[in-house]
Amino acid sequence: MTRRVLVSPSLLSSDFGRLAEEVRAVEAAGADWIHVDVMDGRFVPNITIGPVVVEAIKKAATRPLDVHLMIVEPEKYVDAFAKAGADILTVHVEACTHLHRVIQQIRHAGAKPAVVLNPATPLSAVEEVLGDVDMVLLMSVNPGFGGQSFIAPTVDRVRRLRAMMDARGLSTDIEVDGGINAETARRVVDAGATVLVAGSYVFGSKDYAAAIRSLRP
Numbered sequence: 001m002t003r004r005v006l007v008s009p010s011l012l013s014s015d016f017g018r019l020a021e022e023v024r025a026v027e028a029a030g031a032d033w034i035h036v037d038v039m040d041g042r043f044v045p046n047i048t049i050g051p052v053v054v055e056a057i058k059k060a061a062t063r064p065l066d067v068h069l070m071i072v073e074p075e076k077y078v079d080a081f082a083k084a085g086a087d088i089l090t091v092h093v094e095a096c097t098h099l100h101r102v103i104q105q106i107r108h109a110g111a112k113p114a115v116v117l118n119p120a121t122p123l124s125a126v127e128e129v130l131g132d133v134d135m136v137l138l139m140s141v142n143p144g145f146g147g148q149s150f151i152a153p154t155v156d157r158v159r160r161l162r163a164m165m166d167a168r169g170l171s172t173d174i175e176v177d178g179g180i181n182a183e184t185a186r187r188v189v190d191a192g193a194t195v196l197v198a199g200s201y202v203f204g205s206k207d208y209a210a211a212i213r214s215l216r217p
């Protein structure tokens with residue numbers, strides 16, 4: 001089956017001093033979504049941005065904001081990020097005590113809920129909420145930093161997650177984040193991924209449009 005594949009460049013590797021320009025440049029280069037990495041220095045060993053900066057990105061963007069929350073107690077901040085303009089809000093299952101409640105909270109706040117798994121978290125952790133989310137994100141690096149190498153067993157995880165969805169008659173998006181380039185993109189898309197996050201591969205290239213094009217099947 002041929003599925004449409006979206007590219008969501010991660011601003012983590014962009015020039016933060018020219019954030020609005022970078023957003024406009026990747027959109028002109030063909031980005032489908034804009035991936036925004038929120039880190040709190042607790043869930044991951046790095047700190048990035050909060051709702052105020054998401055609001056600024058929203059003013060520059062015309063494409064949906066795909067906001068990846070790498071924070072503990074996401075329920076405390078979901079409403080603020082939705083209000084700031086997040087279209088898709090993704091929470092780590094490892095950070096949620098009441099995952100189902102957080103998913104409901106995201107939808108109630110007006111954003112599309114998605115859940116994300118670290119590379120060592122079993123797929124069964126999302127099994128009970130597959131029908132409640134718009135997307136499942138599989139991390140293909142340990143979260144916290146851009147520019148890391150793709151963790152190869154992710155390909156089989158994508159294949160098994162797609163089979164779990166097929167068995168339930170679901171065509172939910174599967175996003176993959178970390179170490180995505182033209183070669184790893186092909187492997188995860190063949191396995192059933194439909195959204196590709198790419199940070200260093202896109203922003204580290206001289207030609208954003210060529211980089212984004214090379215990720216598409």
Ligand SMILES: O=C(CO)[C@H](O)[C@H](O)COP(=O)(O)O
Binds near residue numbers: 035145177198
């Ligand atoms: O969530 C992330 C890190 O935790 C980033 O989205 C991811 O690392 C993208 O960067 P790259 O494509 O350079 O690996």
Ligand SMILES: [Co+2]
Binds near residue numbers: 035
């Ligand atoms: Co991310």
